[in-house]
Amino acid sequence: MRILALIRQVPDAQETVRVADNKVDLDGRKLVMDTMDEYGVEEALRLREKGADVEIVAVAVGPTRAQEALRAALAMGADRAIHVETDAALDVIALSSVIAQIARAQQAGLILCGGQQADWDSQALGAATAEQLAWPQVTWTRALELNGSTLAGKHDTDDGVESFTLSLPAVLTTQQGLNDPRYPTLPNIMKSKKKEIRTDTLEAYNVTPRIRLQGVAVESKERLKKILDGQDAPAAAAQLVQSLRQEARVIQ
Amino acid sequence: MILLVVPHAKGKIGKAAYELATAARNIGREGPVTALVLGSGVAAVAAGAARIADQVLVADLPELAQFDPELWSSAVAQIAQEGEAHTILIAASRDGRAYSPRVAVKLDAPLLEDVVSVQDRGGALVAERLSFLNRVTETIEAQGTVTVVSVKPGAFDAAQPASETAEQFDVDLELPPRRVTIAGMEKEDTGRIALTEADVVVAGGRGVGSPEGFTQLIVGLADQLGAAVGATRAVVDAGWRPYSEQVGQTGKTVQPKAYIAVGISGAVQHVSGMGKSGCIVAINKDRDAPIFHVADYGIVGDVQQIVPALIAELRK
Numbered sequence: 421m422r423i424l425a426l427i428r429q430v431p432d433a434q435e436t437v438r439v440a441d442n443k444v445d446l447d448g449r450k451l452v453m454d455t456m457d458e459y460g461v462e463e464a465l466r467l468r469e470k471g472a473d474v475e476i477v478a479v480a481v482g483p484t485r486a487q488e489a490l491r492a493a494l495a496m497g498a499d500r501a502i503h504v505e506t507d508a509a510l511d512v513i514a515l516s517s518v519i520a521q522i523a524r525a526q527q528a529g530l531i532l533c534g535g536q537q538a539d540w541d542s543q544a545l546g547a548a549t550a551e552q553l554a555w556p557q558v559t560w561t562r563a564l565e566l567n568g569s570t571l572a573g574k575h576d577t578d579d580g581v582e583s584f585t586l587s588l589p590a591v592l593t594t595q596q597g598l599n600d601p602r603y604p605t606l607p608n609i610m611k612s613k614k615k616e617i618r619t620d621t622l623e624a625y626n627v628t629p630r631i632r633l634q635g636v637a638v639e640s641k642e643r644l645k646k647i648l649d650g651q652d653a654p655a656a657a658a659q660l661v662q663s664l665r666q667e668a669r670v671i672q
Numbered sequence: 673m674i675l676l677v678v679p680h681a682k683g684k685i686g687k688a689a690y691e692l693a694t695a696a697r698n699i700g701r702e703g704p705v706t707a708l709v710l711g712s713g714v715a716a717v718a719a720g721a722a723r724i725a726d727q728v729l730v731a732d733l734p735e736l737a738q739f740d741p742e743l744w745s746s747a748v749a750q751i752a753q754e755g756e757a758h759t760i761l762i763a764a765s766r767d768g769r770a771y772s773p774r775v776a777v778k779l780d781a782p783l784l785e786d787v788v789s790v791q792d793r794g795g796a797l798v799a800e801r802l803s804f805l806n807r808v809t810e811t812i813e814a815q816g817t818v819t820v821v822s823v824k825p826g827a828f829d830a831a832q833p834a835s836e837t838a839e840q841f842d843v844d845l846e847l848p849p850r851r852v853t854i855a856g857m858e859k860e861d862t863g864r865i866a867l868t869e870a871d872v873v874v875a876g877g878r879g880v881g882s883p884e885g886f887t888q889l890i891v892g893l894a895d896q897l898g899a900a901v902g903a904t905r906a907v908v909d910a911g912w913r914p915y916s917e918q919v920g921q922t923g924k925t926v927q928p929k930a931y932i933a934v935g936i937s938g939a940v941q942h943v944s945g946m947g948k949s950g951c952i953v954a955i956n957k958d959r960d961a962p963i964f965h966v967a968d969y970g971i972v973g974d975v976q977q978i979v980p981a982l983i984a985e986l987r988k
Contacts, residue, residue, distance in 0.1 A: 650973015
């Protein structure tokens with residue numbers, strides 16, 4: 421079976437965000453493979469290590485630099501990569517169409533995708549890709565087992581944790597808690613340099629974005645920052661309660 | 673028409689339904705607001721929906737007893753097509769975000785995801801949404817005659833229910849077979865007010881010391897305030913609290929009137945789930961903790977001392 425692991429290159433979570441020319445300026449920022457996607461690559465590797473006969477293909481759609489994130493996936497152990505190179509900002513529905521076309525061409529049986537991407541805060545890619553392929557989907561997977569062509573696992577919902585089973589093919593979204601992604605070892609990093617990254621143009625996929633970004637702003641609400649010293653706990657508590665009741669008026 | 677899919681849980685209409693109603697009324701598009709209720713045993717939900725919409729469509733079917741993104745998206749797409757809806761509003765809960773993309777693909781429509789505002793501007797919908805872990809506000813425009821919109825919980829004021837009630841109609845649906853089998857659910861129903869519905873949230877991090885400390889301090893303070901209980905990823909991963917209480921990037925996003933963070937350092941992943949709260953209160957022993965940068969009020973001190981003092985003060 422072939423597994424596609426979707427990869428997105430995003431700013432490191434510790435980086436501050438800056439806006440220039442009405443868009444988020446990533447110049448000089450530390451960019452990494454989205455941690456949510458690392459769980460997907462790791463899970464694919466674990467399925468193989470538990471005996472599944474799988475080929476793992478890392479897939480990214482984005483600018484030239486997205487290849488750095490694909491290299492990171494290859495260094496973790498993915499077998500090869502496909503990069504659809506574009507500077508265009510695709511919306512999630514258009515992106516899902518590209519991914520679905522790749523999945524069909526590669527005859528993939530399983531797609532792993534981060535539960536939420538840290539740059540555009542979208543949770544829609546897994547579900548939209550599943551619908552494009554008419555496959556079932558499970559979001560926010562936290563445990564996974566493969567038995568033949570049946571996947572069993574647990575995932576998070578609004579109300580708690582569900583146990584699920586489904587038959588492949590399928591799309592699963594991944595998250596922290598599913599596993600502990602490995603660090604690439606030096607030999608694997610060396611080996612990964614010889615692995616293939618196929619580069620396609622976006623034009624080959626014939627998609628039309630229908631969401632246009634008009635502009636961005638960094639929002640930070642000014643906070644009062646009235647911070648008290650808590651050496652005298654009862655006095656600090658009394659003052660805080662009074663502020664919350666009479667000034668902020670948020671408690672009774 | 674504007675189609676509004678009514679969020680509900682445990683047989684009750686959700687607060688998010690009233691927020692969707694506000695979004696629908698303010699969007700600036702013509703046509704009746706049609707509420708769609710999907711589920712099993714949802715008569716009370718439909719009755720509630722009748723007071724926020726111009727008409728209510730109800731699919732009260734045993735097959736819909738449990739949420740499934742394929743069934744929900746199929747149902748919504750059918751109703752949207754039959755009713756020639758131009759705007760489909762869905763609450764951006766975890767479930768809503770799992771099926772709204774499928775509705776968009778089925779309808780060949782753009783998706784405005786997790787928006788905090790949405791308005792018609794010359795025939796196109798223009799929305800604002802947050803990105804980069806909730807730190808950036810994007811203004812985006814959807815092109816097309818039909819648009820699917822998922823609306824961030826807490827972003828819109830709740831509409832007041834009308835005194836008159838709209839007519840209800842039962843609808844027929846052709847539903848696909850269920851392909852994901854749910855073997856079991858670890859219900860994490862703590863019997864408290866839901867995190868996303870509460871006006872006040874008291875949340876705890878590893879700084880409370882232990883599961884017992886969490887119960888005593890966080891649950892104790894929440895009880896005193898009639899508040900919901902929230903937790904950080906670290907607390908949930910340590911098994912101290914259920915996942916349903918997790919706030920942050922991989923948990924719930926909340927926007928209460930007051931968020932009281934106790935023993936929480938304020939990692940960006942946590943702040944992305946609560947940073948839009950009305951008033952943020954931080955209690956932490958580390959003066960340099962990032963949580964104080966986003967706090968309106970705070971106390972630097974030992975949570976084991978401060979929280980019992982707060983509870984005592986509130987009891988006075």
